[in-house]
Amino acid sequence: MRYIEEHEQCFSFREAYLNSLETLLSKKQAESTVLREARGKDILSNPEIYRKEFLKMLGWPLTEPDDGLPTVEKTLIHEEDEGKIYRMLFTLPIGIRFYGIYFEHNTSEKLPFSIVQHGGSGTPEVASGFFKSGSGNYNDMVMRIFNHGINVFAPQLLLWSPAGTKPEYNRENMDCKLKQLGSSITAIEVYGIRKAIDYFVAKENIDTYRIGMTGLSYGGFYTLFTAAADTRIRSALSCSQYNDRFTYARPDWTWQNSGKTFLDNEVAQLVYPRYLCLAVGDADRTFEPGNVQMQFDKLSASLPDKSRTDFTVFEGKHEYIKEDFYVDKFVAELKK
Numbered sequence: 108m109r110y111i112e113e114h115e116q117c118f119s120f121r122e123a124y125l126n127s128l129e130t131l132l133s134k135k136q137a138e139s140t141v142l143r144e145a146r147g148k149d150i151l152s153n154p155e156i157y158r159k160e161f162l163k164m165l166g167w168p169l170t171e172p173d174d175g176l177p178t179v180e181k182t183l184i185h186e187e188d189e190g191k192i193y194r195m196l197f198t199l200p201i202g203i204r205f206y207g208i209y210f211e212h213n214t215s216e217k218l219p220f221s222i223v224q225h226g227g228s229g230t231p232e233v234a235s236g237f238f239k240s241g242s243g244n245y246n247d248m249v250m251r252i253f254n255h256g257i258n259v260f261a262p263q264l265l266l267w268s269p270a271g272t273k274p275e276y277n278r279e280n281m282d283c284k285l286k287q288l289g290s291s292i293t294a295i296e297v298y299g300i301r302k303a304i305d306y307f308v309a310k311e312n313i314d315t316y317r318i319g320m321t322g323l324s325y326g327g328f329y330t331l332f333t334a335a336a337d338t339r340i341r342s343a344l345s346c347s348q349y350n351d352r353f354t355y356a357r358p359d360w361t362w363q364n365s366g367k368t369f370l371d372n373e374v375a376q377l378v379y380p381r382y383l384c385l386a387v388g389d390a391d392r393t394f395e396p397g398n399v400q401m402q403f404d405k406l407s408a409s410l411p412d413k414s415r416t417d418f419t420v421f422e423g424k425h426e427y428i429k430e431d432f433y434v435d436k437f438v439a440e441l442k443k
Contacts, residue, residue, distance in 0.1 A: 136353050139366040143373060147409045150376045158377055161369050162336060164362045165294040166286070169336065174200040176309055177302050181209075189213060190253070195260075197303060205299040207231055207262035210253045211311070219257045219317035219441050220307055222300055222333070222340075223249045226324030226347075228268040231261035234323075244426035245323055251431075252321065255438045258313055260303060264296050266325050282359045292359055293332060300333050308339075317341065319441035321434075323427040324348050324393070328360070331385075335377035342382045342440035346427050349375070349385040350394045351402050372406040380415045382440035384433050388423035396420050 150157045162169040177197040185192040190212045197205040208231040212218055225234040225245070235249040236242035242249070253259045265278050282292040300320075308315045319342040322330040327348030334343040352360055352370045362369075375383060387399045403418040410416055417436070421428045428434065 136366060140353075142367050143370065144405070146368070146373065147376060150373060151379065151409070151411070154377055154379075157373075158336070161374065161377060162294075164365060164369060165297065165332075165336075166290040166362075167288070167294060168201050168290070168298050169294050173305075176200075177205070177306055179306060179310075184208075197299070197306065199299060199302050201298070203295065203299060205262065205303065207260050207303065208235060209311075210235075210249065210259040210261070212253075212256065212258060215312070217312055217314045219319070219438075220311075220313035221252050221257050221259055221318070221441065222304070222320040222322075222330075223252050223259050223261050224300075224320065224322030224326030224329050225261065225264070225266065226322065226326045227266050229323075229326070230267050231263055234261055234326075244424070246427045246429050248321065248323065248427040251434060252438070255435075257319075257438065257441070258307075258311070260307065262300060262303060264325070264329065265292060279358050286362075291362065293329075296329065297333050297336050300329065301337050304337065304339060315339075317441055317443075319343065319437065321437060322346065322348075324425065331371065331374055331378070331383075334381065334383065335374045338381070340378075340381065341443070342437050343378060344384045344386065344428075344433065344437040346386045347388060347391055347394065347425050349387070349402070350399050354398055355394060372402060372409070375406055375416065376409065378416075379410055380412060382415055382437070384417040384419070384437055386419045386421055386428045386433060388426060388428075389420050390423065391425045393425045 177199045180196040182194045183191055184194055190210060193209040195207055195209050199205050225231055234242060234245045236247055249259055249261055265276060265281065278292060285291050285295065304318065307313050318339050320330045320333055320340050321344035323346045327345035330343050330345040331349060334340040349371050385403060387394055387396050389396055407413055417433060419433055421430055423429055
């Protein structure tokens, strides 16, 4: 038997299938939003219970007990009157080699400390302005924090540009393989940042009660998630990343049932009452500011003390905030 038809004769059937999937998705998202937002008050009342759930969602090794300090290879790469710059290669207890750049002031005084995190297609070298091209849309964020009298660690995540920067890699494929094993790339990298903090608290000349984190884009994502995971972070400034993850869905921002449990607002509730600033540019084409504003309005309505969480739409594109006001407030909260 042989039958021949035009290609378009089946289009309406495919369209019916696709439309039904989209209708089902919208229905299930609406249902999950009701469930997730109902948890908000309970998160604020029982943060440690929900923090454990959050870490379990992200996966191993965040689900394991503390497993000791990393070892480190520390190499001085630059020195002048105001401080030293080191490349630091950690060997984490799980065997991962975790790299970053440490900026240390020349003083015997214990200083505040901050993680300053690059974004997608970025490196700590770019964010720190190491190249003649400058720091681009990072707007000198590393040195702006350092110049406030804060020692800074800028880690390298699996986010460097896949074009022209070696070695090549596939982040989404790596994330999928880790999720098959009960982990995720986010879990590995939040763990790496936390283990670096463990080292600095134990071995370096920092004030262990004055720890902060800030970052751009993916760095803002890791700022929000690491601050939710680690209560030692007392001040956080997440720039150009906080959003509605139903609207902006990506594989490495997604975990089983996260739509019912933890999207950005619920993660932010785990930071409360520690200080958190969420910022987005008015001309950001990656995350539409109006959408982000609606998310923050819901978050703010759930918080008893609204002064502990700020939101600003600044004049700019997808970049680190140029205005000093909220950077200064982040620093002031860090130094309290």
